[in-house]
Amino acid sequence: MIEIRDLVKTFHPGSVNEVLALAGINLRVKNGYFITVIGSNGAGKSTLLNCLAGSYAIDSGHIQIGEQDLSYWPEHRRASLISRVFQDPLLGTCAALSLEQNLALANRRGCRHGLGRGVRRVDRELFRQQLQQLGLGLEDRLRDPVGLLSGGQRQALTLLMATLIRPQVLLLDEHTAALDPKTAQQVLELTVKLIAEQQLTALMVTHNMRQALQLGNRLIMLHGGRIILDVGEAEKAAMSIEDLLQKFYTVRGEEFVSDRMMLV
Amino acid sequence: MSYFAFMGALEQGFAYGFLVLGVYLTFRVLDFPDLTVDGSLPLGAAVYAVAISAGINPYLSLFLAMLAGFAAGAVTGILNTRFGILHLLASILTMIALYSINLRVMGRPNMTLLGKPTVLDPLTNAGIGLFNAAPLLFGLLSIVGLLLLLWLLQTAFGLCMQATGANPQMITSQGVATSRVIILTVGLSNSFAALSGALLCQSQGAADVNMGVGTIVAGLASVILGETLFGCRSVGRALLAALLGSVVYRLAIALALGLKLGQFSVTPSDLNLLTALLVVAALSLPGLRRKVLRR
Ligand SMILES: Nc1ncnc2c1ncn2[C@@H]1O[C@H](COP(=O)(O)OP(=O)(O)O)[C@@H](O)[C@H]1O
Ligand SMILES: [Mg+2]
Numbered sequence: 051m052i053e054i055r056d057l058v059k060t061f062h063p064g065s066v067n068e069v070l071a072l073a074g075i076n077l078r079v080k081n082g083y084f085i086t087v088i089g090s091n092g093a094g095k096s097t098l099l100n101c102l103a104g105s106y107a108i109d110s111g112h113i114q115i116g117e118q119d120l121s122y123w124p125e126h127r128r129a130s131l132i133s134r135v136f137q138d139p140l141l142g143t144c145a146a147l148s149l150e151q152n153l154a155l156a157n158r159r160g161c162r163h164g165l166g167r168g169v170r171r172v173d174r175e176l177f178r179q180q181l182q183q184l185g186l187g188l189e190d191r192l193r194d195p196v197g198l199l200s201g202g203q204r205q206a207l208t209l210l211m212a213t214l215i216r217p218q219v220l221l222l223d224e225h226t227a228a229l230d231p232k233t234a235q236q237v238l239e240l241t242v243k244l245i246a247e248q249q250l251t252a253l254m255v256t257h258n259m260r261q262a263l264q265l266g267n268r269l270i271m272l273h274g275g276r277i278i279l280d281v282g283e284a285e286k287a288a289m290s291i292e293d294l295l296q297k298f299y300t301v302r303g304e305e306f307v308s309d310r311m312m313l314v
Numbered sequence: 315m316s317y318f319a320f321m322g323a324l325e326q327g328f329a330y331g332f333l334v335l336g337v338y339l340t341f342r343v344l345d346f347p348d349l350t351v352d353g354s355l356p357l358g359a360a361v362y363a364v365a366i367s368a369g370i371n372p373y374l375s376l377f378l379a380m381l382a383g384f385a386a387g388a389v390t391g392i393l394n395t396r397f398g399i400l401h402l403l404a405s406i407l408t409m410i411a412l413y414s415i416n417l418r419v420m421g422r423p424n425m426t427l428l429g430k431p432t433v434l435d436p437l438t439n440a441g442i443g444l445f446n447a448a449p450l451l452f453g454l455l456s457i458v459g460l461l462l463l464l465w466l467l468q469t470a471f472g473l474c475m476q477a478t479g480a481n482p483q484m485i486t487s488q489g490v491a492t493s494r495v496i497i498l499t500v501g502l503s504n505s506f507a508a509l510s511g512a513l514l515c516q517s518q519g520a521a522d523v524n525m526g527v528g529t530i531v532a533g534l535a536s537v538i539l540g541e542t543l544f545g546c547r548s549v550g551r552a553l554l555a556a557l558l559g560s561v562v563y564r565l566a567i568a569l570a571l572g573l574k575l576g577q578f579s580v581t582p583s584d585l586n587l588l589t590a591l592l593v594v595a596a597l598s599l600p601g602l603r604r605k606v607l608r609r
Contacts, residue, residue, distance in 0.1 A: 129490075147476055
């Protein structure tokens with residue numbers, strides 16, 4: 051269970067560049083729920099995920115996962131509960147290290163990194179099995195530097211790393227946006243499969259409204275740092291993209307043309 | 315080059331080898347340009363000279379020098395990560411502060427080791443001549459240092475070191491506090507620089523507060539020279555290249571010192587200029603070549 055209360059985040063407070071990126075977010079997510087997050091550019095989607103993961107310090111409010119209040123935990127400490135996949139395929143893996151070394155780091159997420167062997171023989175067998183399920187032939191390339199992989203392969207690897215130890219919460223920020231359509235589809239399918247298998251609680255930001263409606267069991271829409279739409283499973287299933295847009299414009303009313311381009 | 319000059323260059327190359335391995339750690343693995351070494355190398359020499367003079371076992375003295383170097387590096391790491399000072403500036407601050415500290419440690423600008431026990435005693439006692447003993451011992455020590463680093467970089471912590479330099483966001487989201495890794499790694503790098511200082515002090519028979527000038531440039535030159543000549547495809551290869559780079563660099567200097575162009579002959583005071591030029595050339599050539607090829 052994630053509970054977010056009155057979350058506020060301002061960038062460059064007190065300066066001429068001041069941006070109120072999150073203007074009081076309230077959200078409760080039950081365990082095992084897969085939420086899709088949409089909203090126009092600059093709505094605050096990435097900021098929300100970054101605040102949850104601890105990349106950005108929050109101004110005020112509370113973030114709770116289970117019994118633990120992690121509002122002021124540093125980012126690395128939150129990694130014991132939260133894992134994430136970034137939009138940039140280069141960000142989630144370390145190019146200089148091999149596949150098995152990357153996986154070994156992920157296999158210790160939130161644990162101590164001591165002077166024991168980085169990659170042990172028992173790990174290697176586990177990694178091979180895990181890579182096999184991606185169906186990308188990566189299981190034979192355990193010792194290759196990750197820098198040799200394509201963007202899609204790296205993103206699939208990042209997903210695997212994010213779920214190698216089951217996270218309490220999985221954060222996905224437009225993680226297929228930088229990939230070509232075919233690869234994006236593969237990575238998306240893998241995402242759905244992993245979330246279903248491990249019954250993960252997940253927040254997935256996407257700019258694709260069809261995806262947002264098809265996947266997951268709840269949809270929220272952000273605008274101006276607020277949640278302006280929150281659609282449950284049944285309602286979502288019956289919704290079309292037009293319905294969603296209609297809802298959006300009823301809430302907002304203006305800037306019809308420009309935002310239509312951004313959203314679809 | 316005479317046999318003695320050759321062995322002398324080997325001795326220097328291996329003594330500086332630790333420094334070069336340390337510079338490889340900060341510059342290449344951690345991506346942290348660290349100038350602290352200009353202060354931590356003479357710090358190592360100073361601590362070693364004082365410890366030896368106080369009658370402490372030479373090998374224990376080497377260890378003390380390393381501890382002091384570690385502390386110096388850790389200070390730079392802390393200035394950078396906890397106080398948010400830019401890495402380059404943080405290291406310059408520590409380096410400047412160390413100049414005063416080194417004077418305090420010795421209580422004077424230089425100190426000789428004449429007549430004191432040395433790390434070479436076990437070898438000379440076994441009948442090995444002094445000119446062979448130093449390169450032999452320093453060579454053995456630097457190979458041990460290299461193997462230790464190679465092991466360390468393959469441990470879980472070593473993977474964190476590599477990832478902290480290459481992709482801090484990734485390693486943070488795997489639950490690692492990069493600030494801790496930076497403090498420990500810069501500390502380790504400077505303990506190696508200090509060990510070089512102690513060995514140099516041993517080989518020159520004296521410690522001097524000014525012996526650190528230009529250390530970082532010489533270290534970088536050796537790293538780059540090694541990479542160019544011996545490659546850096548794997549971590550082990552890169553470490554070996556750094557160590558060999560140090561030896562080749564010292565050999566090159568020994569050769570350059572014998573050089574005469576008509577009236578002009580290269581003196582030791584020209585070495586910093588030559589080294590700086592060498593680094594500039596090595597750093598700018600790849601970029602220049604790309605530009606020329608693109609046309
Ligand atoms: N690091 C930052 N520094 C300053 N402003 C930022 C930063 N990140 C985001 N913003 C601003 O906060 C607002 C929300 O941005 P973001 O969360 O990235 O939007 P989204 O991901 O929904 O497109 C935007 O106005 C953006 O310009
Ligand atoms: Mg975004």
